[in-house]
Amino acid sequence: MCNMDWNEETLKNKLAGKLIGHQVYFFSEIDSTNDEAFNLAAAGSPEGTVVIADSQTKGKGRLQRAWHSPAGSNIYTSVILRPNLKPDRAPQISILAGIAVAEIMNNFCPGMVNLKWPNDVLLKGKKLCGILAQVKTSVNKLDFVVLGIGINININYNQFPQDIKNTATSLAIETGRNISRQELIISLYENLAKWYKKLIADDFSAVKEKWLSMAPMIGKRVQIMSGNEMISGKAIGIDEQGSLVLLTAGDKKIKISAGDATILKEK
Numbered sequence: 001m002c003n004m005d006w007n008e009e010t011l012k013n014k015l016a017g018k019l020i021g022h023q024v025y026f027f028s029e030i031d032s033t034n035d036e037a038f039n040l041a042a043a044g045s046p047e048g049t050v051v052i053a054d055s056q057t058k059g060k061g062r063l064q065r066a067w068h069s070p071a072g073s074n075i076y077t078s079v080i081l082r083p084n085l086k087p088d089r090a091p092q093i094s095i096l097a098g099i100a101v102a103e104i105m106n107n108f109c110p111g112m113v114n115l116k117w118p119n120d121v122l123l124k125g126k127k128l129c130g131i132l133a134q135v136k137t138s139v140n141k142l143d144f145v146v147l148g149i150g151i152n153i154n155i156n157y158n159q160f161p162q163d164i165k166n167t168a169t170s171l172a173i174e175t176g177r178n179i180s181r182q183e184l185i186i187s188l189y190e191n192l193a194k195w196y197k198k199l200i201a202d203d204f205s206a207v208k209e210k211w212l213s214m215a216p217m218i219g220k221r222v223q224i225m226s227g228n229e230m231i232s233g234k235a236i237g238i239d240e241q242g243s244l245v246l247l248t249a250g251d252k253k254i255k256i257s258a259g260d261a262t263i264l265k266e267k
C-alpha cells in the first residue's frame, strides 16, 4: 500500500486490548466494509472486531444507495457489536455512532458539526459522515450489529460526483488542511466505545440527551420522506427505538422509524 497516512502495525499496536479495534482487518480496496464485517460476524468474529478500507468499490448507503468511497482520503470502517439488546433497540446503535463521530469532528471545527435524524453527521449543514447499521436477529434477540461508518476526511470538492457536490463536504474542505487519518481512527473507536458502554449499561437517556443537544432540527418544522409517504410536522424528539417523534396538524403525536428529513423554512 502506498501513500497511506496510516500504518497498519502502529494502528494494531495502539488498538490492542481495546473494546473496539482489538482485532483489525485492513483492506486497500474492498467492495463494502459492511459486507466483509457481516460475513466475519456470521462466522463468529467477536465483538469489537473492525474492518477498515482505504477505498470501496460498492460502498453502501441505506435503501440500495451508494456511498462514494475513493482511495487515499477518507475513513470507511465497520464495527462488529454484539449488544444484549432487544432487536427493536438496534437503532440506538446508529444514534450513538452519530454522537461519537460528531464529538470527534467537532474538535476540528468547533460548533459547526451537528446531527440530522436518523444517521447523518453534518458539517456546516453538509453531509460529512453517513452511518449504516445492519443487524442479524434471531427470535426476539439481536445476534449482532454491523455498524458501518463513512467519514469524508481529506477528499476535495472536485472529487465528489456531480450529484453530491452541493450536499457533501469533508474536514479538509472546511478546515483548509489535510488531516492524518491514523489518530482520527483511534479516537473514533475510543469514543464509540465510550458511548457504547453507556448504552449497554442501559443508559439510553444519556445518549438521547446528547443526541438532542446536537440536532438542530428538534423544535423545527420538518418534512420526512418515509417510503412513498411525505409527512410534515414539528420534530419534538426521539423515542427509545430511535424513531423521530413529530407533532403533526391537530397536535397529533406520531413516530417515524425511517426516512429522509428536511428542515422546512419557517413561514
Ligand code: BT5
Pocket: 031, 032, 033, 034, 035, 056, 058, 059, 060, 061, 062, 063, 065, 066, 067, 068, 069, 075, 076, 077, 078, 119, 127, 128, 129, 130, 131, 132, 148, 149, 150, 151, 152, 164, 167, 168, 169
Ligand atoms: C448513509 O446512507 O449515509 C450510510 C453510508 C454508510 C457508508 C459506510 S462506509 C463504511 C461502511 N461500508 C459500507 O458499505 N457502508 C458503510 P444514506 O443516508 O442512504 O445516504 C446515502 C446518500 O448520501 C447517497 O445517496 C448520496 O446522496 C450521499 N452520498 C454518497 N456518498 C457520499 C459521501 N462520500 N459523502 C457525502 N454524501 C454522500
